[in-house]
Every structure is written in C-alpha cells, then in structure tokens.
Amino acid sequence: MSLIFSRQCEYALQAVIYLALNKNGSHVPIKDLTRKLKIPYHFLGKIMQDLTRKGLLVSEKGPRGGFALAMPACDITLFHIVDAIDGADFTRTCVMGFPECSGKKPCSVHGQWASLRDGIYAMLVSKNIEELSRTMQKPGYPGVLP
C-alpha cells in the first residue's frame, strides 16, 4: 500500500480539526470525538495524550474534562500535527529509496520529486486549523459536521 501519512496521523488531523470547531474553549472528551469521527476509543486516547505531551493540546481530567487546543487554532498548521506524529522525514528522503540520493548525487527523478514534495510541504504549512475547521462546517462537508 502507498500512503502519505500513517493512520495515527490521519486520526490526529481529524481530531484536532474537530477540536477547533469547539469555539467556546471548553474541553472535549475523547468519547465525543470517537462518536463523531469513528476512531477507536483507546487508540485515539493515546494519540491525544501524545499531542498533549508534544504541546499542541492541553488536557483536563475528571467530569467536564477532556482536550482542547493549547493555542489559538490559527497558530496550528497541518504541518505541526504531521511533524508531531509522523515526523518530517518525507521532506528529506529519496522517493525511490536510493540511500545515496542527494543534491550532489541525485537519482533520476530527484529534481522533479523535489518540487512535488515542496508543494506538499507548502500546503501543510500554509493551512491552519482555524481556516480548515471553518471550511468543514459548511453544508456538504464530511466527517466533523454535527
């Protein structure tokens, strides 16, 4: 299978976008997230704890507890989340896996892949969670709608 981001990372992106919909800054428990997003409960729990340790989220225990963004939604980009979960190796490694491939010894698609990869990176850093969650709320958009 080819993929871009790990499943964990996909879940993380979905969950953080969902959190950003919660305007009033209150905490959202995992139970709410899994209900809306169809993500396995305990698995999501671990991912959220991870994002909390990485400083992207804050958490609160007990009744009325849960998770919230650690900073304004407009300050969190897709790249922050991807980097926290999967890392940014894909910005550095050869598409065809040649170990010695580099600027000096480029593989035969090195240059072309570099510009595609830069396009992906540019998208990830340009999109902030506030903007994304706003778009997702429009009618006809999937996943995170009530």
Next chain:
Amino acid sequence: MSLIFSRQCEYALQAVIYLALNKNGSHVPIKDLTRKLKIPYHFLGKIMQDLTRKGLLVSEKGPRGGFALAMPACDITLFHIVDAIDGADFTRTCVMGFPECSGKKPCSVHGQWASLRDGIYAMLVSKNIEELSRTMQKPGYPGVLP
C-alpha cells in the same frame, strides 16, 4: 512515519531500473542485483517473482538464468511498477483519511491535494524506465552505477 511507497516498492523501482541498464537483453540473477543495490537477497527474490507474475519481467532458471524486462524499457513507466506492488489507491483516497471525502463532500484540502496528487501521478506515468536508467548512468548518479 510518513512515506509514499512501501519499502518493497522502492526496491522494485530500483531493481527494474537496474535491469534496464542491461542492454544486451541477457538475464540478470538476483545475486547481481543485491550486490549492487544492497537489498536483502531473499526479499528481493520474492519481489522479482511478484513482478514476473504481474507480467513486467520474465525469468529463466538455472545457470545463465535470472530476470529481464518483459518488454522494451521505454514501455515501462514508474507507475506500472508502483501499481503492480503498492496499487494506485493513493490516487483516490483522502489525505486526511476522512472516509466520506469525495468530490461532492470534499474535505477542506480536497481540491488542493487533488492537484498535488495529480502532479505525482503525472510524474509516475511520464517517466519510463529506459529514460531513467540512461540518466542514472551519468557520472555522479547513485546506486546503480558499476
């Protein structure tokens, strides 16, 4: 970890490019391939067998046996190999993993991702193995050089 192609697929791409360097149409044994490409012997064996079953390679047993391209190198694109090993799901699925994401119900990066993904696809179908192997032979190029 984020990645584009599975390790198997990376190995397959490298091996097929290496085969294309073998102009005289003779068969190349796995032993030669693993020596040059530093790919685990038996693992590469399975991958080559797979590509043979898929019709991209032909094989011959015994002394002076090995693998060769089943068709002219210029007729094999990167996409043929990727499709044979990893499949082409990445051309269809949502980057953020929203199950309902589609043209009608797009996620908030759907359109932008679509054009990036199309760029990747275009590269894969436009690059044929003959051309790539030729480029790889130039001095300073990695991996498959003698």
Next chain:
DNA sequence: TTATATTCAGACTATTTAGTCTGAATATAA
C-alpha cells in the same frame, strides 16, 4: 549424466503499526 546455478514456493521469524484492556490518578458535582 552429474554438478551447479539459478528461480520459485511456502513456511517461518522479526519488526512495526494498529488497536484493546485494565486499573490508577484526579477533578467535579451531588
């Protein structure tokens, strides 16, 4: 015909990723 070099099939192990379970810690509200 016999030794040898290879593919090939299939069972096996190892590692990574995905996902589950249990119980402790803690905050809130009744």
Next chain:
DNA sequence: TTATATTCAGACTAAATAGTCTGAATATAA
C-alpha cells in the same frame, strides 16, 4: 464524602509489513 467522569500509563493482542530459511524444480555446462 462519595459517586462519577474523565485522563493517563502501561501491558497486552492483532494485523501488516519486512525479512529469513529451506528445499524442490529446472536449466546449463562440463
């Protein structure tokens, strides 16, 4: 203070991917 709702840690299982091993089949060359 007690019941309850949550995070959190860590051990566990499951599935997918990566990689190894053995031996049979087969083609070549001596």
